[in-house]
Amino acid sequence: MKNNKDTRVVVGMSGGVDSSVAALLLKQQGYDVVGIFMKNWDDTDEFGVCTATEDFDDVVRVCNQLEIPYYSVNFEKQYWDKVFTYFLDEYKAGRTPNPDVMCNKEIKFKAFLDHALALGADYLATGHYAQVRRDKNGRVEMLRGNDENKDQTYFLNQLSEDVLDKVMFPLGHLPKSEVRKIAKEHELVTAEKKDSTGICFIGERNFKEFLSEYLPAQPGEMQTLDGIVKGSHDGLMYYTLGQRQGLGIGGSGDPWFVVGKNLTDNILYVGQGYENDYLYSNALVATDINWIQPDKISDTFNCTAKFRYRQQDSEVNVTIKSENEVYVAFKEDQRAITPGQAVVFYDGEVCLGGGTIDTIIKNDHKLDYVG
Numbered sequence: 001m002k003n004n005k006d007t008r009v010v011v012g013m014s015g016g017v018d019s020s021v022a023a024l025l026l027k028q029q030g031y032d033v034v035g036i037f038m039k040n041w042d043d044t045d046e047f048g049v050c051t052a053t054e055d056f057d058d059v060v061r062v063c064n065q066l067e068i069p070y071y072s073v074n075f076e077k078q079y080w081d082k083v084f085t086y087f088l089d090e091y092k093a094g095r096t097p098n099p100d101v102m103c104n105k106e107i108k109f110k111a112f113l114d115h116a117l118a119l120g121a122d123y124l125a126t127g128h129y130a131q132v133r134r135d136k137n138g139r140v141e142m143l144r145g146n147d148e149n150k151d152q153t154y155f156l157n158q159l160s161e162d163v164l165d166k167v168m169f170p171l172g173h174l175p176k177s178e179v180r181k182i183a184k185e186h187e188l189v190t191a192e193k194k195d196s197t198g199i200c201f202i203g204e205r206n207f208k209e210f211l212s213e214y215l216p217a218q219p220g221e222m223q224t225l226d227g228i229v230k231g232s233h234d235g236l237m238y239y240t241l242g243q244r245q246g247l248g249i250g251g252s253g254d255p256w257f258v259v260g261k262n263l264t265d266n267i268l269y270v271g272q273g274y275e276n277d278y279l280y281s282n283a284l285v286a287t288d289i290n291w292i293q294p295d296k297i298s299d300t301f302n303c304t305a306k307f308r309y310r311q312q313d314s315e316v317n318v319t320i321k322s323e324n325e326v327y328v329a330f331k332e333d334q335r336a337i338t339p340g341q342a343v344v345f346y347d348g349e350v351c352l353g354g355g356t357i358d359t360i361i362k363n364d365h366k367l368d369y370v371g
Ligand SMILES: Nc1ncnc2c1ncn2[C@@H]1O[C@H](COP(=O)(O)OP(=O)(O)OP(=O)(O)O)[C@@H](O)[C@H]1O
Pocket: 011, 012, 013, 014, 015, 016, 017, 018, 019, 020, 036, 037, 038, 039, 040, 108, 125, 126, 127, 128, 195, 196, 200
């Protein structure tokens, strides 16, 4: 075991408060800390202003405060090829992708991790709210962040045990309020910086406008599943299952929700009422499966799962169909399970891994209208 002084830790620094405090804590623990900023997206606007440049300026200021070296690396090409292409392809296929999951899998904890290791780093640290637990036999698990509201294991479900072995999450045991407090106490320039929200490359921009720059919109009809035309839609990719806003169907009675998509005929299916039966299902098939400790997974088992971020866990039964496919039966019916989103499995505080929701099932039948 190396001592902290001889252990080099590269911290992924975004210019935000979380990674600033992650670097601070590691520095306080005596590690050999290096801050690296990744530029993944060129968002220079018509005035020549780019938020990545502003963020990097904050990284420089924090690293100077902490007296640690810093660099900037450019992964725009890898990000475009691995994350953005997937993002567009999924929307084209009528699904709702999760670019953060893909970014963690392909960029932060692959391209960026490899870069850090090539620089002689022993570990890559980020400001994610998750925890790594190492046992005396060298096995590594990922636990939820201690701050229930901030836990980010949902987005980290595709990391392998080998990758986690090289990772540190210095904030995993802390509540967010404490992180802000530490930043203020140390007068870090990012202490009051507001948290980033939404998809990172879209930022504060309008989602519809952004997507329409890359994918041609194909307007079509909005129908009930009985074929009654209720209006028109602007393009199937702009809508997600369970969505209420932006349908523009008025009239009396309960509000209307998106219940499905027909890609072949370019129809958006809508149904009335939040509790609409068409939105409910009792199983799903997931693909792109990652188990963090695959040897500990049996052919069929009970655990809990999240089908979207910031959702309470639900009890499920998982059956392994193949290396890349699982069948997940829900103990209680679930509303608006969405293809393309991640399903993430937990045993108590331990994240077991996850996959991508592919097919939605009700009473042993695939729900074709979901797309
Ligand atoms: N551009 C970047 N360069 C290097 N590391 C990054 C970058 N963006 C994010 N990270 C790392 O990934 C972690 C989680 O990213 P996320 O986008 O969820 O940020 P966040 O929770 O808002 O954190 P922060 O307050 O540090 O921005 C960050 O804390 C940071 O360690």
